[in-house]
Amino acid sequence: MTQQSQARYTWGGDEFLFIEIAEGMSLEANFISNSIANALEAKALDGVIDICPANASLLIRFNPDTLPPAELEQVARSLEAEVRASTRQVLETRIVEIPVWYNDPYTNETGARFRAGYHQRPEGNDLDYAAEVNNLADAAEFIKRHHESPWLVSMVGFVAGLPFLYQLVDREHQLEVPKYLSPRTDTPALTIGHGGCFSCIYSVRGAGGYQMFGVAAAPIFDPGQELADFADFMVFFKPGDIVKFKPVDEAEYKRIQAEVEAGTFTYRQAPVSFDLAAALADPEGYKATLLEALNGI
Known part of the structure; x- marks a missing residue:
């Protein structure tokens, strides 16, 4: 473009x-x-x-x-x-770690209900389809590609608190997956979705047309502002935030959910300076620079 x-x-x-x-x-x-x-x-x-x-x-x-x-x-x-x-195009922002239970039963059950007439591929699940259209070996390889690279919050909208996420890799390696043929009438809250080149996190339960890959373990929209991360605003993400997905298993997902219920959960996050020129010149090398900020906390 x-x-x-x-x-x-x-x-x-x-x-x-x-x-x-x-x-x-x-x-x-x-x-x-x-x-x-x-x-x-x-x-x-x-x-x-x-x-x-x-x-x-x-x-x-x-x-x-x-x-x-x-x-x-x-x-x-x-x-x-x-x-x-x-001459120095730098955005002061933060990088945030988002725990995700990939290939979870909640999105898989929802996907199964909306297969016939809604989806391009009647067999398997959304992860299987995403791996196929990206010419990857299997769902495990797709998940690896999805969580290893950071994502930029390009905008927040559609429903309250939903971030649109753009993968910080060169265009040749961007994951791209078509949306459902027809939108679903149901999507679990905190579903990790993907449509075109954009990933997202559905902040609340509702309709949606993006492919479903898993569920985030903690809220990104807190109208009651009960958690510490929402002290200033009920919406967690801001445009310009950088997201690093972290795979978790069922036990870790439930442990985080218990912290959320107790009101003690906080996201791992660190301030970073996003350098546009560096990100464009060497996407792979700059990815490592961004992730070092999280590794240091």
């Missing part, structure tokens, strides 16, 4: 400014989107109500009676120019 040299600015009614960085997802476009959003938030302009960065764009909701539209656009364009001109 060709990168646009300048974003496209359009208006939605009186209260929304939409900034399209590119027509398709790329690390460069996502970095620009998140950097503009962070810089705009730091300015704390009176009249800005919400800033919602996405895969290759961002949407700004504002009060035109407080902040004139022309002024907002001028600020946004200035921030875009600063981000594009910067």
Whole structure:
């Protein structure tokens, strides 16, 4: 996908400014989107109500009676120019370890209920199908490829707290799996899903069309803010976060669930500086640099 040299600015009614960085997802476009959003938030302009960065764009909701539209656009364009001109494109963020029970009975049972008429491959499960379409030996090899590389949270949305995750590997090695032929009416909460090149974690139970590979062991959406990781906000993930999946077995999954019930669970996480140029120049080497941050805690 060709990168646009300048974003496209359009208006939605009186209260929304939409900034399209590119027509398709790329690390460069996502970095620009998140950097503009962070810089705009730091300015704390009176009249800005919400800033919602996405895969290759961002949407700004504002009060035109407080902040004139022309002024907002001028600020946004200035921030875009600063981000594009910067010689050091670094995003201060964090890397988080997410425990996952792969090939679990909950997603397998759900997948079995929606095989006929919904799925491309009536036999096996979603992991078997994912391995097949990626020309891998079996589900175990797919799981290994899925958890060994970190993932970037490119945006949060669809339902409350759901992160879209983009694998930090070169395009040739990205895992890609088609969505279900027809969406399911049921998906277990905390399902690890995958559609196209994006992985995700379903924050709540509900409909969905992504392939299902396992379940995360701890919540990513806590409306009651009962766990320490949710003290500031009920949604755990932010755009720009980096995720490292960690395979766990049934016993470890249940142990973590008990910690969640007791209110004592906290995610393993560490601050990192995400360097766009380094990630693009040497994806494999930069992966090791990111993972060192988790290994050091």
